[in-house]
Amino acid sequence: MDVIVIDTPQLGDRSYLVHDGITGLLVDAQRDIDRVEAAAEQAGVRITHVAETNIHNDYLTGGWAYARKHGATYLVNAADDVSFERTPVSDGETLQVGGLTVKAVATPGHTHHHLSFVVVHDGEQAVFSGGSVLYGSVGRTDLLGREHMVGLTHDQYASARRLAEEAAEEAALYPTHGFGSFCSSGPATGADESTLGEQMRTNHVYTDGDEEHFVSELIANLTAYPNYYVHMMPGNTEGPAEPDLSVPDSLDAQELTSRLAEGEWVVDLRHRVAYSANHLKGTISFEYGDGSSFTAFLGWIFPYDRKLTLVGSREDVENAVRDLSRIGIESPDAALGEDPEQLAPGAPVSSYPRVDWQGMLAERPEGETVLDVRRTDEYEDSHIPGAVNIPLHELLTRLDEVPAGRLWIHCGSDYRSGTAASLLEREGHDVVHVDALFAEAEQAGVPLES
Known part of the structure; x- marks a missing residue:
């Protein structure tokens, strides 16, 4: 055997x-x-x-x-x-x-x-x-x-x-x-x-x-x-058909710009560092990487009744199409490429800062909100004193609870906070992505409480 x-x-x-x-x-x-x-x-x-x-x-x-x-x-x-x-x-x-x-x-x-x-x-x-x-x-x-x-x-x-x-x-x-x-x-x-x-x-x-x-x-x-x-x-009680795993033809600049202007779900698959430095305004960051976090977290918050457009390299789009088919997100559209200015010339672009724990300690003015987007059980186990906890998977339904002013956003590793920062920037918030492991916060001098 x-x-x-x-x-x-x-x-x-x-x-x-x-x-x-x-x-x-x-x-x-x-x-x-x-x-x-x-x-x-x-x-x-x-x-x-x-x-x-x-x-x-x-x-x-x-x-x-x-x-x-x-x-x-x-x-x-x-x-x-x-x-x-x-x-x-x-x-x-x-x-x-x-x-x-x-x-x-x-x-x-x-x-x-x-x-x-x-x-x-x-x-x-x-x-x-x-x-x-x-x-x-x-x-x-x-x-x-x-x-x-x-x-x-x-x-x-x-x-x-x-x-x-x-x-x-x-x-x-x-x-x-x-x-x-x-x-x-x-x-x-x-x-x-x-x-x-x-x-x-x-x-x-x-x-x-x-x-x-x-x-x-x-x-x-x-x-x-x-x-x-x-x-x-x-879906499984109905018997899912074999998926279409083909890479779609790339959208032209006009269509991509139109989708962004209409507030559609346009997901940027690039690394969070590249995204934070320069991205098409209105896109959402779901770094593909090895795909280990991509499928679960996109599937967790994506509204299944919406159309999805993927933006990234042909390889990342091809892998993402396969991954998403496993959870019933079928045949997304795509804009193939990694340069925002070439994908949609003239469309608005944006950026936001990234810091590590030392950067947050040095640069965050007193009174500005630390937003913790980990799950509630993670927050209850240990968190930064005064941090506001709104888990990533609840963020879109609790936008009215997001504090005004600049937000310093972190999670457990860096993936969820990168996505949260992009979602909140899309909603008009001023954001800083704390791109660091929570397990290293205390060693970096960040006080914690449980």
């Missing part, structure tokens, strides 16, 4: 192709299935079965599109209410995928109808746990509404024990979430690999012998998750 990991670090998720050298099973496919096709071709295997551990909340699946395109059997829990054709599978059901024996195990918790899959080949076992047991923790239990949260958290506790009964301790464990995804909860370790037995010895879902304590502790540590999640489950 061989397991090919198809990593999506932009969302903190993994898909898996497990095969016997000839025939393969695909588990929790991301929407851009060309990566799966390439992996299968390279391995020289045919994927005959595609399985979903659950109806996902944090991305649109590629499972239905792959199964339909390649004639594979599509395995989805019989209890899930979906509008597409599938092969229903239920708890305890076992099927053959070439030389692989695949058993579906009900592991509710992340969702009501969550399944894990125990795969056996030549005495070797692998567990594909989806959003059940992760490396160090479990999948979060509040995504279906807080009214289901307590019950689902109890379910997670029981499901972990069910998995321990269904597979050997030496079974390799392959979760879908827990690599940066907001679908994980608790102290997910970010480890690259593990076994079921290792988790039984170290994961708090196993080591905490008090179920009520586990439930209350996990719930108490659940933090905010992206707004785009609300669109994912409905």
Whole structure:
């Protein structure tokens, strides 16, 4: 048995192709299935079965599109209410995928109808746990509404024990979430690999012998998750089609200028340093970089009923189009290029200052507002005395709470504050981007309190 990991670090998720050298099973496919096709071709295997551990909340699946395109059997829990054709599978059901024996195990918790899959080949076992047991923790239990949260958290506790009964301790464990995804909860370790037995010895879902304590502790540590999640489950119950990943033709200067004047969502993908120094007035900064923050934070605050235009290099636009397709932002327009004056000659340009912590201490006059755009739980853990906290994901709905006067904007790393600075400048505020790690603030002489 061989397991090919198809990593999506932009969302903190993994898909898996497990095969016997000839025939393969695909588990929790991301929407851009060309990566799966390439992996299968390279391995020289045919994927005959595609399985979903659950109806996902944090991305649109590629499972239905792959199964339909390649004639594979599509395995989805019989209890899930979906509008597409599938092969229903239920708890305890076992099927053959070439030389692989695949058993579906009900592991509710992340969702009501969550399944894990125990795969056996030549005495070797692998567990594909989806959003059940992760490396160090479990999948979060509040995504279906807080009214289901307590019950689902109890379910997670029981499901972990069910998995321990269904597979050997030496079974390799392959979760879908827990690599940066907001679908994980608790102290997910970010480890690259593990076994079921290792988790039984170290994961708090196993080591905490008090179920009520586990439930209350996990719930108490659940933090905010992206707004785009609300669109994912409905999309996945309909069966998302394969996305169009082509790079659009570049907008001309007149059209780009018109969109900026009309206040449309025009996103600049350049590095925050280049953006702050010179940008088309009215654009919003979402630095692409390696994409690790781009998808989650743009999806978190982008209004899905608006048209999106990307501004940046062809490479960044191409990567961004792929990333955004995974969360249902389809076929954005683009203006290809990185020089604002060449993209839209004569259009208004702007800039704002960037400082580090020492610069803020030296240059900020007494009385000017420090705006902290981290999540509320981060702020409550530690913050600058007197700082105003409006999380980035709440900023557009709380603009009336933003203080007047110059704003010195920071976050935990620098990404969210860069986006917040651009949004607030767009709204007419005078901004300074504090481009520095919050973890280094105290060492730089910035006083903190909790």
